Amino acid sequence: MDVLYLSRECRHGRLLVVGGDLQKMSADAIIAPANNRLSGREGLDAEIHKVAGEELTKKCREISVEKRKSNHPPCLPTTNVVTEPYGLSGQFKHLIHAVAPDCRRPNQDEARRDMIKDVYKNLFITLKELKDVKKVVAAPLSMGIFCYPHREGSKMTLNILLDWLDGEEDPGIEEYILVVKEKNLIKNMRTVYRETEDQLPGIDTTNS
Numbered sequence: 181m182d183v184l185y186l187s188r189e190c191r192h193g194r195l196l197v198v199g200g201d202l203q204k205m206s207a208d209a210i211i212a213p214a215n216n217r218l219s220g221r222e223g224l225d226a227e228i229h230k231v232a233g234e235e236l237t238k239k240c241r242e243i244s245v246e247k248r249k250s251n252h253p254p255c256l257p258t259t260n261v262v263t264e265p266y267g268l269s270g271q272f273k274h275l276i277h278a279v280a281p282d283c284r285r286p287n288q289d290e291a292r293r294d295m296i297k298d299v300y301k302n303l304f305i306t307l308k309e310l311k312d313v314k315k316v317v318a319a320p321l322s323m324g325i326f327c328y329p330h331r332e333g334s335k336m337t338l339n340i341l342l343d344w345l346d347g348e349e350d351p352g353i354e355e356y357i358l359v360v361k362e363k364n365l366i367k368n369m370r371t372v373y374r375e376t377e378d379q380l381p382g383i384d385t386t387n388s
């Protein structure tokens with residue numbers, strides 16, 4: 181981890197926000213932002229495809245072809261697909277491609293709040309089904325090239341993840357690491373955290 185921006189200990193696990201490159205981390209699972217075609221052609225998704233290699237691109241193409249036989253996109257918005265990490269296998273057991281709302285598109289922008297919640301709801305189900313995941317690294321979904329407003333998105337993301345890690349049911353995740361790189365997003369996430377810290381579940385351990 182290059183820089184630790186915040187750390188919060190919850191009932192069942194810990195949330196970290198760090199600076200760095202997602203594809204250079206290591207964990208049981210990596211969660212990558214994807215489009216509904218799993219094309220890996222832009223943004224952080226493209227960076228991950230580049231490192232993971234041609235095998236990942238081929239696998240995503242196979243998924244796409246199979247889905248289109250029944251007139252479905254490879255991965256509907258709010259859902260996710262799990263593949264092997266291929267070229268990233270030395271760092272991760274699983275690569276989870278999560279499709280969050282693309283707020284560059286007006287038809288998705290209208291329902292973006294509910295869609296973000298559903299993205300994480302489905303993601304939590306997937307993580308539980310995998311059973312062998314204790315440590316996760318992830319990008320803040322929708323807040324890269326998909327242009328979700330940083331301030332609103334930061335507040336929602338922190339609340340969703342902390343509620344999950346501090347809820348009645350143990351999700352089985354010991355550490356969830358949000359990896360951020362874009363300066364404006366880092367600034368907004370830290371500001372939101374300072375403003376709402378006393379209202380959030382868990383205990384701040386940033387300076388511990």
